[in-house]
Amino acid sequence: MEGKLKRLIPSLIIALTSVILQLAGKHFYFDTNSIPYDHFLYTFTHANIFHLSLNLIALFQFKPRVKTCLIGYVSCVLASFVPLASLPVPTCGMSGFIMGCYARRYHAYKLSLWRIILSNIVMAFIPLFNWRIHLLSFLIAYIIYGVIQKISVHGRG
16 A cells, blocks of 8 residues: 555645646746746646646556656656747646656557657647647657666666
8 A cells, every 4th residue: 555655646746736826826838938937837737627637637547656757847848948839829737747757658668659649640630739748748758768778778788
């Protein structure tokens, strides 16, 4: 039981931060005119309670570990600075973070990237949905996991 609870701690911290910001009415987002700190905080705020709920369901189904959370967070922040990811309308939510975490599974199990790429192309047709941040976060995290794996394998050999 202790191991399962310990595995939930990163998700609980992220969820509590997001819920507190949502209840406090604090909204951070990035768009084409954002100031830098918005890029670091947008992942914790959501358009509405429904948006928050969907992201929390995904987060708790995945239950990422601390290292995965750090790489997911770094990847979604880096992706938000890529001009391609910015839209004229605000982007917020933890979907990019979750995609960054999800990249670990794809890398570890050598799964095909086509499913992720195609699903994001389909999402391009959903209004007000920033598929670019999802795909960029995923790809950046996938590359980070590859570099970490090469370093750890090279360090052992």
